[in-house]
Amino acid sequence: MTRRGARAVPDLVARATDGDPAAVARLITLVEDTSPLLREVMTALGGRTGRAHVVGVTGAPGVGKSTSTNALVASLRRAGKRVGVLAVDPSSPFSGGALLGDRVRMGEHALDREVYIRSMGARGHLGGLSRSTPQAVRVLDAAGCDVVVVETVGVGQSEVEVAAMADTTLVLLAPGMGDGVQAAKAGILEIGDVYAVNKADREGADRTRRELRTMLSVADRREGAWRPPVIQTVASTGEGIDDLLAEVERHAAWLEETGELARRRTLRARGEVEAIALGTLRERWDRAGGTDLDLLAGRVAAGELDPYSAADELLAQGSVTSSS
Amino acid sequence: MTRRGARAVPDLVARATDGDPAAVARLITLVEDTSPLLREVMTALGGRTGRAHVVGVTGAPGVGKSTSTNALVASLRRAGKRVGVLAVDPSSPFSGGALLGDRVRMGEHALDREVYIRSMGARGHLGGLSRSTPQAVRVLDAAGCDVVVVETVGVGQSEVEVAAMADTTLVLLAPGMGDGVQAAKAGILEIGDVYAVNKADREGADRTRRELRTMLSVADRREGAWRPPVIQTVASTGEGIDDLLAEVERHAAWLEETGELARRRTLRARGEVEAIALGTLRERWDRAGGTDLDLLAGRVAAGELDPYSAADELLAQGSVTSSS
Numbered sequence: 001m002t003r004r005g006a007r008a009v010p011d012l013v014a015r016a017t018d019g020d021p022a023a024v025a026r027l028i029t030l031v032e033d034t035s036p037l038l039r040e041v042m043t044a045l046g047g048r049t050g051r052a053h054v055v056g057v058t059g060a061p062g063v064g065k066s067t068s069t070n071a072l073v074a075s076l077r078r079a080g081k082r083v084g085v086l087a088v089d090p091s092s093p094f095s096g097g098a099l100l101g102d103r104v105r106m107g108e109h110a111l112d113r114e115v116y117i118r119s120m121g122a123r124g125h126l127g128g129l130s131r132s133t134p135q136a137v138r139v140l141d142a143a144g145c146d147v148v149v150v151e152t153v154g155v156g157q158s159e160v161e162v163a164a165m166a167d168t169t170l171v172l173l174a175p176g177m178g179d180g181v182q183a184a185k186a187g188i189l190e191i192g193d194v195y196a197v198n199k200a201d202r203e204g205a206d207r208t209r210r211e212l213r214t215m216l217s218v219a220d221r222r223e224g225a226w227r228p229p230v231i232q233t234v235a236s237t238g239e240g241i242d243d244l245l246a247e248v249e250r251h252a253a254w255l256e257e258t259g260e261l262a263r264r265r266t267l268r269a270r271g272e273v274e275a276i277a278l279g280t281l282r283e284r285w286d287r288a289g290g291t292d293l294d295l296l297a298g299r300v301a302a303g304e305l306d307p308y309s310a311a312d313e314l315l316a317q318g319s320v321t322s323s324s
Numbered sequence: 325m326t327r328r329g330a331r332a333v334p335d336l337v338a339r340a341t342d343g344d345p346a347a348v349a350r351l352i353t354l355v356e357d358t359s360p361l362l363r364e365v366m367t368a369l370g371g372r373t374g375r376a377h378v379v380g381v382t383g384a385p386g387v388g389k390s391t392s393t394n395a396l397v398a399s400l401r402r403a404g405k406r407v408g409v410l411a412v413d414p415s416s417p418f419s420g421g422a423l424l425g426d427r428v429r430m431g432e433h434a435l436d437r438e439v440y441i442r443s444m445g446a447r448g449h450l451g452g453l454s455r456s457t458p459q460a461v462r463v464l465d466a467a468g469c470d471v472v473v474v475e476t477v478g479v480g481q482s483e484v485e486v487a488a489m490a491d492t493t494l495v496l497l498a499p500g501m502g503d504g505v506q507a508a509k510a511g512i513l514e515i516g517d518v519y520a521v522n523k524a525d526r527e528g529a530d531r532t533r534r535e536l537r538t539m540l541s542v543a544d545r546r547e548g549a550w551r552p553p554v555i556q557t558v559a560s561t562g563e564g565i566d567d568l569l570a571e572v573e574r575h576a577a578w579l580e581e582t583g584e585l586a587r588r589r590t591l592r593a594r595g596e597v598e599a600i601a602l603g604t605l606r607e608r609w610d611r612a613g614g615t616d617l618d619l620l621a622g623r624v625a626a627g628e629l630d631p632y633s634a635a636d637e638l639l640a641q642g643s644v645t646s647s648s
Contacts, residue, residue, distance in 0.1 A: 050627030270621035297594035303374030311600035
């Protein structure tokens with residue numbers, strides 16, 4: 001076996017699509033933002049993606065996201081599915097608090113070759129979701145995963161981000177945290193496709209479920225729209241997990257039938273392409289020395305030109321399309 | 325007198341450069357991010373800016389930023405200068421906690437026609453510095469201000485932002501906050517051109533000043549570089565404020581002599597022009613319906629194309645320069 005670093009990208013992609021976990025792990029490393037091979041890998045993956053169903057799992061700290069993800073993976077494995085897990089939650093036991101360990105094992109699934117688990121660092125990205133996550137999802141997709149689970153801690157912006165990235169967003173709540181409905185108010189009612197009240201054996205679970213259902217029923221929903229179900233689970237024992245998975249699959253089928261899947265994925269791709277294009281331009285303009293931007297900035301600094309006219313000139317001058 | 329809304333931009337600019345405070349206030353409102361007249365105003369101001377010296381004032385909450393700003397304004401007024409103040413600190417008494425009140429008065433200077441005071445909301449901008457601040461600085465500059473003071477609360481990113489925007493950055497500390505040197509460690513040693521230990525009548529002021537000087541002397545400074553002075557002030561009584569202002573003026577002279585002023589302003593303009601150009605592109609691409617970006621996103625979603633190649637196509641297709 002050759003050393004990892006010596007493998008060429010097409011070879012790695014071939015191995016990954018054959019299901020080699022080491023190749024998958026290496027490719028995920030190669031699609032991190034700062035990787036010089038990022039573009040090469042993404043181009044090589046083009047055409048091999050779009051099969052996997054992406055499930056986002058989010059919720060406040062303490063609701064049992066990791067335990068639920070673990071139980072979902074077990075259920076998917078029993079159904080014979082190949083599964084990828086991206087744990088973007090920095091507090092997740094999958095990540096063990098380490099910064100992007102090359103490959104992190106998850107308890108019972110660690111030796112299962114049909115489960116890929118990867119801890120993504122959330123560093124340098126305010127929302128809590130690593131910027132490399134969409135690329136990592138594509139790697140797992142190309143590697144033949146039927147389902148990719150993206151787990152992220154539900155703080156602030158990251159629920160919205162995971163929802164934007166997922167085909168199906170699963171929002172977890174737990175009773176007795178004093179925040180069930182509070183959390184719901186904070187915006188999760190907008191993003192969940194399926195809700196689970198976890199720790200359903202605890203006091204207050206029924207109340208949390210009832211409150212959540214009431215709030216969801218109030219939400220403005222058009223005819224034929226998806227009505228998010230609320231499932232009760234005890235992830236630690238696996239109770240309710242098959243029901244939860246059944247609802248995720250029902251949502252997946254609904255997405256397909258209504259054309260909503262294509263719509264969501266196009267919207268997601270739009271955001272990705274736009275961000276990459278803007279990043280590319282910024283890189284070009286940021287190259288030091290004598291660029292059009294430098295000359296225009298000098299004129300703005302000298303008070304000869306306003307910054308808006310300078311920006312228009314920059315865009316009109318073809319600096320955008322020149323590659324040097 | 326015609327109604328404000330009926331005034332054309334060139335008329336407003338003429339009045340503002342004549343020193344009409346109502347016209348200045350109106351123009352600052354018109355250069356907010358969402359204003360439809362933003363570009364027209366900025367173009368009309370082009371060529372009238374670059375005279376004002378921009379002083380950033382930052383520091384942790386409680387060090388006396390507003391009191392110091394107030395005292396600096398009084399000192400500048402005694403010297404016959406026209407002064408603009410932009411208070412971006414949401415906790416600043418200038419802003420009174422209100423969201424972008426049209427014009428907020430500052431105690432003793434409220435009736436002084438040579439002082440313009442404006443509270444800038446920090447909403448929608450993580451760093452704490454309103455995105456409209458550079459434009460507002462340009463309005464005050466064009467209105468003939470000799471000095472524009474930008475006051476911002478020193479939390480996280482905003483010190484760095486104010487430093488990027490200012491010609492001279494004034495960092496305030498106070499003794500006995502247990503954070504003098506802590507704060508210094510957190511990055512303010514990199515950004516200050518002039519330091520003030522305010523509340524110098526309090527216990528521990530000498531120690532804070534000594535520690536700060538030691539840390540500043542350790543910092544790597546090239547030959548001929550500016551060595552940031554440390555001044556002791558009691559802003560509430562005005563003690564030390566004239567010395568502080570003298571150091572700000574000495575720094576302004578140094579910037580001019582060494583060519584550093586042009587360098588800083590060019591760098592600043594570069595960032596502004598780039599941000600405006602990228603924002604313009606994003607707006608163009610975000611227009612709904614049948615754009616190149618939509619078509620490319622569809623191909624990415626269908627798995628026919630990777631997002632990086634799509635981004636390259638987007639940039640190559642001239643979508644960038646077409647204005648529709």
